[in-house]
Amino acid sequence: MSLSSLVPLIGVSDVVIGLSLGSRLFLIAVGLSLIFGVLGVLNFAHGGFYMLGAYVTLAFVTNVIDNFWLAAVVGALAVGVVGAVIEFAVIRPLYDRVDADLDQLIVTFGFVLIIHETVRFIWGSGSYSVEPPALFDFSVSLGGSSFGAYRLVVVGLAVAVLVGLWLFITQTYFGSLVRGTSSDREMASMLGVDVPRLYTGVFFLGSVLAGLGGALSSPLQSTSPALGDQVIIDAFIVVVIGGLGSMGGAFVGAMLIGMMQSLGPQFISAGSIAIPFLAMVIVLLFRPEGLFGGFGE
Amino acid sequence: MSATTDTGDRVREFGAAVADGWTRERFGLLGAIGLILMAFGPSFQIYLFTDFLVVALFALGFNLLYGYTGLLSFGHGLFYAGGAYGIAVVLRDLTPVFADVVGAGVAPLVAFVVGGVVGLTLVVAVAVPVGWLSVRLEEIYFALITLAFGMLGYSLIIQDPAGLTNGTDGIIVLLGSVDLGGLSFRIGARRTYYVLTVAVVLAATYGTWRVVNSPFGTVCKAIRESPDRAAALGIDVRHHRWMTFIISAAIVGIAGVLRAGLASVASPGLTHWSTSAIAVIATVIGGATYFSGPIVGAFIFLYIRWAISRFPTLEAYWELFFGALLIGVVLYFKQGAVGGLLLARDRLLGDGADDAGGTEADSTDDSRSDDARTDRGDDS
Numbered sequence: 001m002s003l004s005s006l007v008p009l010i011g012v013s014d015v016v017i018g019l020s021l022g023s024r025l026f027l028i029a030v031g032l033s034l035i036f037g038v039l040g041v042l043n044f045a046h047g048g049f050y051m052l053g054a055y056v057t058l059a060f061v062t063n064v065i066d067n068f069w070l071a072a073v074v075g076a077l078a079v080g081v082v083g084a085v086i087e088f089a090v091i092r093p094l095y096d097r098v099d100a101d102l103d104q105l106i107v108t109f110g111f112v113l114i115i116h117e118t119v120r121f122i123w124g125s126g127s128y129s130v131e132p133p134a135l136f137d138f139s140v141s142l143g144g145s146s147f148g149a150y151r152l153v154v155v156g157l158a159v160a161v162l163v164g165l166w167l168f169i170t171q172t173y174f175g176s177l178v179r180g181t182s183s184d185r186e187m188a189s190m191l192g193v194d195v196p197r198l199y200t201g202v203f204f205l206g207s208v209l210a211g212l213g214g215a216l217s218s219p220l221q222s223t224s225p226a227l228g229d230q231v232i233i234d235a236f237i238v239v240v241i242g243g244l245g246s247m248g249g250a251f252v253g254a255m256l257i258g259m260m261q262s263l264g265p266q267f268i269s270a271g272s273i274a275i276p277f278l279a280m281v282i283v284l285l286f287r288p289e290g291l292f293g294g295f296g297e
Numbered sequence: 298m299s300a301t302t303d304t305g306d307r308v309r310e311f312g313a314a315v316a317d318g319w320t321r322e323r324f325g326l327l328g329a330i331g332l333i334l335m336a337f338g339p340s341f342q343i344y345l346f347t348d349f350l351v352v353a354l355f356a357l358g359f360n361l362l363y364g365y366t367g368l369l370s371f372g373h374g375l376f377y378a379g380g381a382y383g384i385a386v387v388l389r390d391l392t393p394v395f396a397d398v399v400g401a402g403v404a405p406l407v408a409f410v411v412g413g414v415v416g417l418t419l420v421v422a423v424a425v426p427v428g429w430l431s432v433r434l435e436e437i438y439f440a441l442i443t444l445a446f447g448m449l450g451y452s453l454i455i456q457d458p459a460g461l462t463n464g465t466d467g468i469i470v471l472l473g474s475v476d477l478g479g480l481s482f483r484i485g486a487r488r489t490y491y492v493l494t495v496a497v498v499l500a501a502t503y504g505t506w507r508v509v510n511s512p513f514g515t516v517c518k519a520i521r522e523s524p525d526r527a528a529a530l531g532i533d534v535r536h537h538r539w540m541t542f543i544i545s546a547a548i549v550g551i552a553g554v555l556r557a558g559l560a561s562v563a564s565p566g567l568t569h570w571s572t573s574a575i576a577v578i579a580t581v582i583g584g585a586t587y588f589s590g591p592i593v594g595a596f597i598f599l600y601i602r603w604a605i606s607r608f609p610t611l612e613a614y615w616e617l618f619f620g621a622l623l624i625g626v627v628l629y630f631k632q633g634a635v636g637g638l639l640l641a642r643d644r645l646l647g648d649g650a651d652d653a654g655g656t657e658a659d660s661t662d663d664s665r666s667d668d669a670r671t672d673r674g675d676d677s
Contacts, residue, residue, distance in 0.1 A: 102437075106623065
């Protein structure tokens with residue numbers, strides 16, 4: 001028995017897997033955080049959107065054209081359209097209610113049930129997997145361990161989404177409208193911003209991000225109707241730890257949880273799945289604004 | 298002598314009230330007859346109805362916090378499971394001890410009662426700190442922290458660091474046979490368990506009714522309408538929410554104890570947020586502003602699910618129906634099913650409805666004006 005099997009050894013592959021899990025979580029959580037930061041809506045159905053993105057990608061690859069990247073874009077846009085329709089038809093009428101927050105949470109929870117069953121109706125209860133794009137379908141050996149090259153691609157794409165979103169919010173005209181509306185909706189409205197349209201636009205963008213996350217992660221996970229329910233809870237943990245409405249926070253929170261999921265079991269056997277929830281409780285109690293401040297930071 | 302006259306008067310008064318149109322007394326009498334008749338129904342129907350009673354109590358406890366105080370919890374499954382695991386552990390580990398102390402005949406009954414008390418105590422012991430921490434937050438943040446506490450409990454039950462909960466399999470609950478020298482029965486038998494459930498649920502519902510219609514309940518409603526105004530009137534809002542949280546958890550804990558006996562197992566799924574969501578669905582569909590809302594909602598939930606399950610092609614997709622129903626109710630008819638029934642009663646019976654009188658009508662009138670106020674808010 002060698003020494004390395006006796007001490008918990010952090011392999012390069014564990015780190016890469018942790019980072020890719022984190023990237024996947026970031027892609028789910030960032031849209032959730034964006035929507036909450038601007039609209040004040042906690043979208044319970046966001047995990048369902050993510051799952052829908054994976055399924056549409058799958059359907060496109062198997063039925064239309066076997067091109068993963070094209071399928072991912074189609075998946076993301078399809079989910080964006082679904083999100084925009086839901087916002088327009090169901091969430092918009094609730095903004096002015098006294099207890100709007102809770103009503104919106106309950107309504108989006110209704111869509112958790114609907115999306116879950118719709119997906120099951122169309123694709124059945126079985127689980128599917130998508131082949132990674134051929135270009136990256138090989139494994140990398142590094143430091144005595146190996147991992148799929150596609151994992152690195154997902155990490156890179158997550159970073160690209162973070163940078164792109166940051167540039168979009170801080171550098172573009174639409175981004176300044178989003179920031180303005182997020183900090184004072186009534187003032188923005190009086191200055192001539194079409195707030196309802198902007199809200200639908202932001203909800204569309206957030207949904208696209210969820211769909212993109214599901215599409216890009218589809219080669220890394222098995223896609224089944226239970227996927228949405230699993231990821232939404234992880235996404236809640238990430239956005240709470242990072243700060244509801246903070247995109248940088250979502251990134252750091254996601255990487256933290258991803259690494260914890262990858263490395264945690266090697267150090268703590270009992271109670272390891274409880275730690276993220278414990279962290280969520282502690283952050284909510286002592287820093288409800290999250291570890292990394294408010295919107296856009 | 299006077300006592301019997303009083304009783305006679307009361308009986309006569311009750312009889313008159315029953316004869317006088319569709320009064321509360323008549324509904325009460327019919328309900329009692331229905332409950333008794335149910336005990337002679339087919340076995341599966343008894344099971345379904347017992348299931349309904351347990352879910353109704355679960356939702357009723359949840360709604361004390363949501364409908365009456367305005368706090369939406371997504372973690373009440375924690376207390377549902379707390380009651381179930383409390384009694385399950387006692388039945389598993391202590392039944393032989395009871396058999397030694399009180400004899401094998403009564404031991405199962407004693408174990409059941411003690412288990413129930415332990416389950417309830419466990420739930421309150423958990424709810425005191427969890428509630429104290431949770432009520433520091435409001436609205437979405439309260440929903441999130443209760444969700445986190447529920448899932449924390451779920452993780453701990455599954456991973457079972459203390460070796461008590463038997464991980465993902467859960468604990469089998471065996472309700473034994475009682476033998477009281479001549480009178481012998483099985484607690485877990487459908488009919489026996491039904492009678493037991495009816496007794497416990499009625500008592501717990503009556504207790505909740507008293508809480509809601511006490512000064513304490515009035516303060517709850519004041520907080521729901523406006524926490525700031527309640528605070529300005531000198532109410533310690535946070536403390537009051539904490540107390541409501543504990544009472545609410547205790548009621549849910551009782552439902553959890555009954556659930557364990559009915560399902561014959563205490564399983565980790567009870568703590569999962571999807572179980573907590575059942576209380577949310579039932580309450581919203583039934584009408585959160587009414588005392589009877591969660592009960593009617595639980596009835597709709599279980600019986601529509603059952604009706605759907607009669608059609609094999611639809612069976613798998615009952616969640617779709619409730620998702621759509623939930624959205625429809627929140628969007629267009631927040632008074633829920635009870636609000637709809639009251640509206641129908643007013644339309645159909647016209648003036649006769651005024652005779653219903655009593656505190657129930659008063660409180661529902663209150664709720665209706667509340668809804669009117671929210672509706673007006675929607676238009677602005």
